[in-house]
Amino acid sequence: MTVTTQPEIVQAERPQIAPAVAKIALIGNPNSGKTSLFNQLTGLNQKVGNFPGVTVDKKTGYSQLTSSFRAQIIDLPGTYSLYPKSLDERVITDLLYDPNSSLFPDLVVVTADASNLKRNLLLFTQLADLKLPVVLALNMVDVAEQEGVKIDVPALQRELGVPVIPMNARKGVGVAALKIVMMQELQATKAPFFQIPADLKPMLQQVKDRFQLSSDYLALQYAHQYRHLKGFSVQDMAWMDKLLEDTEFRSVTQQANETVARYARINDILLDVVRVERVNKSEKFSNRLDQILTHKIFGYLIFFTILFLIFQAIFAWASYPMDLIDEGVAGLNGLIQDNFDGPLVDLLTEGVIAGLGGVLVFVPQIAILFAFIAILEETGYMARVTFMMDKIMRKFGLNGKSVVPLISGVACAVPAIMSARTIENWKDRMITIFVTPLMSCSARIPVYAVLIALVVPEKYYFGFLNLQGIVLMALYLMGFLAAIFSALLLKTVLKARERSYFIMEFPVYKWPRWKNVGITIVEKVKAFLFEAGKIIVAISIILWVLASYGPGDNFEEARELALAEAQAKNLNEVQTENKIASYQLESSYAGIVGRTIEPVIRPLGYDWKIGIALLTSFAAREVFVGTISTIYSIGEEENVSTIKNKLLSETDANGDPFFTPARGFSLMVFYLFAMQCISTLAIVRRETNSWTWPLAQLLYMSSLAYVMAFITYHVFS
Structure with a gap:
C-alpha cells in the first residue's frame, strides 16, 4: 500500500496528556494483530493478572514512549462489538462504561485488519460514539496490499475524524508513528456514526x-x-x-437495527477510501491448504500426528533439563548438608529447596508445551484445530479448544490447565479445567511402574503384546474415559447464563514471529513460578514439618528402638539409618495421621504405611515411590526391581503376602483418579481466581478414587 501524504493528527490545544502515566487500552477484533502490537509496545515488561472481580486474564505492560513519557498499556480481550457474548468480552464493557475504574483509559487504540476493514470498523464506530479519544491502528497493510486492497489513509482519517496509523505490527512497522500519536491529547469525534432514533x-x-x-x-x-x-x-x-x-424498549430489535445502520454508514465511508483490485493468490492457496488440514479424515490424522510429535517432544526434550534441575537441586542440598548441620539446615534443604525444586522441575515442560501452542497459534493452524474438534467435544460439554489441554494433560496437568485460557466460554473453560487432571500425567508413571511390576506378570501374547504394557495402556484409557464422562456429568450440573457459541474466523497462514513466541513462553513460565510456585513451596514446607517432627519424645524413643533392633540384627550403617528413618516417620505427625486414617482406608485394603504414602504423595504423586522406599527401610534407592523385591517379601498379620493383585490394582486405580498433586490445585486456584474450584476438584476426584479403588479391591479379592 502506498501512502502519499502523512496523516494529519487530530489533537486538542494541549500538547500532551496530563497524567504522569497515561492509561492506554488496546482493543480490536480477534486476529487483528492486537497481541503483536501489545508485544511491540511493551516487550517483556508485561504482567498478567485478573480483572477485579472476574477470572479473565488482564494483561498490562508499560511502554516508554519517550525518555520522560511512560504509558500503561492495557490489553483487552478480542471482541467483534460492544455487545458481549462471553465473560472475557464483558470485562471490556465493565471497564469502558465505568469512568471511576482505576483502569479507565485516557486513550483507546483500536487495531483493525486492513484487509477486512468493513468488519473491523463496526467496533471502532461503537467506541467512537462513546465519546472516547480513539486512534485507529490500521494493521496488516502488507496483507491488504497482497490481496489487492488499496486504502487512501488520509481520506479515511478525514472521514473517521481520528488519527489513522498504517502498520505492520508483527514487524514493528508504524509503531514509532503510533507512539508519537499516543503522546497527544486527542479529542473524541464530534459527529456520531450512528444516529439514535428520536x-x-x-x-x-x-x-x-x-x-x-x-x-x-x-x-x-x-x-x-x-x-x-x-x-x-x-x-x-x-x-x-x-x-x-x-x-x-426491545433490546434485540434495537441492536439489530443499530448494526444495519452502522454497516450502511461504514459502506458509505469505504466506497470513497478503499479500492479493491482482487487477484488473491494467497487466498486460493489458503483455501487449498484448508481443504487438506480440515478434511474430515486427513485433517484428524494430521492433527493427531502433530499432537504425537508434541507429546514426544515434551517427554524427550524436557527430560534433559528436568534431570539437570533435579541434579542441581540435589547437588545444592548435598553441598549445604555436607557443610552445615541442624534443624534449620534440614528445613532449608528438605523443605524450602526441595519445594523450589518441585516448582522448577515443571518449567521445561511448561516452556516446551507453550512454545508449540504459540507456534500453532501464530501460524493460524490452531484455529483450524478448534474448528475440527468442536463438533465432537461439544457433545461432552466441552468445545474444540478443549482438546489441547486434555491431550497436554498426559504430559503434565499444570501447563495443560494453563493452556485452557484460550477457551472463551466460561462454562466450557471451567469444565475443561475441572476434568483435565483425570488424564494420566507423567507423574503417575513411577507409581504405575512400581505397582505393575509388583502385581502384573511379565507375559507376552502373540509374541509382541506385553501384558504389563496392556495394563498401562488400559490405565491411560480409563483416565481419558473418566475425563470425558465427568465433563458430560458436569455439563448437566453446571449452569451458566451465557450460551456457548462457536464462531471461528480462520486467520491467514503465516510464519510465526519468534519474538512473540519467546514472550509467550516467558509470560507463562513467570505466571507459574510466581503464582502457583508460592503455594507449592509453602505446602511442601508444611508436609516436611509433619514428616520430620513428632510429639514429645516420640522421635528419640523411635531412634533408640531402631538402634536396638539394628544391633540385634547386625545391620550395617546404611541399613541402620534406613531403619531409624522408617521408625521416626512412623512416630512423626504424618505417621500419627496415617494411623488415624487407617480405619478409613482399610476397606480399600491399605494399612497405615500406605496411608502415610498417600499423605506425603499429596505434594506430588511421584513422591509415593520415595515414601515407600523410606517406610519399608529400602533407603534412597528407588530402583523398581529393588522396591519390587522388598515389597514382595512384606506380609500381613496372618503371614500372607501383603501386596496382592487386589491391593496393587486398588492402588493403581486410586492414583489414577485421585487429585494427588499440590501443583495442580495451585494452578487451578490461580486460573479460576477462587478456592471453590480446586476444593470441589479435590472432593470429587478423591471420592471417585475411593469408590473405584474400593470396587477394584473387592472385585480382585
Whole structure:
C-alpha cells in the first residue's frame, strides 16, 4: 500500500496528556494483530493478572514512549462489538462504561485488519460514539496490499475524524508513528456514526439524568446491558426494568437495527477510501491448504500426528533439563548438608529447596508445551484445530479448544490447565479445567511402574503384546474415559447464563514471529513460578514439618528402638539409618495421621504405611515411590526391581503376602483418579481466581478414587 501524504493528527490545544502515566487500552477484533502490537509496545515488561472481580486474564505492560513519557498499556480481550457474548468480552464493557475504574483509559487504540476493514470498523464506530479519544491502528497493510486492497489513509482519517496509523505490527512497522500519536491529547469525534432514533431520546435522557451520563450512546448501552454491568444496585435494576417496560424498549430489535445502520454508514465511508483490485493468490492457496488440514479424515490424522510429535517432544526434550534441575537441586542440598548441620539446615534443604525444586522441575515442560501452542497459534493452524474438534467435544460439554489441554494433560496437568485460557466460554473453560487432571500425567508413571511390576506378570501374547504394557495402556484409557464422562456429568450440573457459541474466523497462514513466541513462553513460565510456585513451596514446607517432627519424645524413643533392633540384627550403617528413618516417620505427625486414617482406608485394603504414602504423595504423586522406599527401610534407592523385591517379601498379620493383585490394582486405580498433586490445585486456584474450584476438584476426584479403588479391591479379592 502506498501512502502519499502523512496523516494529519487530530489533537486538542494541549500538547500532551496530563497524567504522569497515561492509561492506554488496546482493543480490536480477534486476529487483528492486537497481541503483536501489545508485544511491540511493551516487550517483556508485561504482567498478567485478573480483572477485579472476574477470572479473565488482564494483561498490562508499560511502554516508554519517550525518555520522560511512560504509558500503561492495557490489553483487552478480542471482541467483534460492544455487545458481549462471553465473560472475557464483558470485562471490556465493565471497564469502558465505568469512568471511576482505576483502569479507565485516557486513550483507546483500536487495531483493525486492513484487509477486512468493513468488519473491523463496526467496533471502532461503537467506541467512537462513546465519546472516547480513539486512534485507529490500521494493521496488516502488507496483507491488504497482497490481496489487492488499496486504502487512501488520509481520506479515511478525514472521514473517521481520528488519527489513522498504517502498520505492520508483527514487524514493528508504524509503531514509532503510533507512539508519537499516543503522546497527544486527542479529542473524541464530534459527529456520531450512528444516529439514535428520536423516539428513544426521552427514555435515554432519563437514564442520563439518573446515572449522570453525558453520552446518549452510553445511555443506550446501559439500557441494553444493565443486567450485566458491575455496580448496578437492586434498586437501579428495578428502576431500569420499569422504565424499559413503560417505553416498550426491545433490546434485540434495537441492536439489530443499530448494526444495519452502522454497516450502511461504514459502506458509505469505504466506497470513497478503499479500492479493491482482487487477484488473491494467497487466498486460493489458503483455501487449498484448508481443504487438506480440515478434511474430515486427513485433517484428524494430521492433527493427531502433530499432537504425537508434541507429546514426544515434551517427554524427550524436557527430560534433559528436568534431570539437570533435579541434579542441581540435589547437588545444592548435598553441598549445604555436607557443610552445615541442624534443624534449620534440614528445613532449608528438605523443605524450602526441595519445594523450589518441585516448582522448577515443571518449567521445561511448561516452556516446551507453550512454545508449540504459540507456534500453532501464530501460524493460524490452531484455529483450524478448534474448528475440527468442536463438533465432537461439544457433545461432552466441552468445545474444540478443549482438546489441547486434555491431550497436554498426559504430559503434565499444570501447563495443560494453563493452556485452557484460550477457551472463551466460561462454562466450557471451567469444565475443561475441572476434568483435565483425570488424564494420566507423567507423574503417575513411577507409581504405575512400581505397582505393575509388583502385581502384573511379565507375559507376552502373540509374541509382541506385553501384558504389563496392556495394563498401562488400559490405565491411560480409563483416565481419558473418566475425563470425558465427568465433563458430560458436569455439563448437566453446571449452569451458566451465557450460551456457548462457536464462531471461528480462520486467520491467514503465516510464519510465526519468534519474538512473540519467546514472550509467550516467558509470560507463562513467570505466571507459574510466581503464582502457583508460592503455594507449592509453602505446602511442601508444611508436609516436611509433619514428616520430620513428632510429639514429645516420640522421635528419640523411635531412634533408640531402631538402634536396638539394628544391633540385634547386625545391620550395617546404611541399613541402620534406613531403619531409624522408617521408625521416626512412623512416630512423626504424618505417621500419627496415617494411623488415624487407617480405619478409613482399610476397606480399600491399605494399612497405615500406605496411608502415610498417600499423605506425603499429596505434594506430588511421584513422591509415593520415595515414601515407600523410606517406610519399608529400602533407603534412597528407588530402583523398581529393588522396591519390587522388598515389597514382595512384606506380609500381613496372618503371614500372607501383603501386596496382592487386589491391593496393587486398588492402588493403581486410586492414583489414577485421585487429585494427588499440590501443583495442580495451585494452578487451578490461580486460573479460576477462587478456592471453590480446586476444593470441589479435590472432593470429587478423591471420592471417585475411593469408590473405584474400593470396587477394584473387592472385585480382585
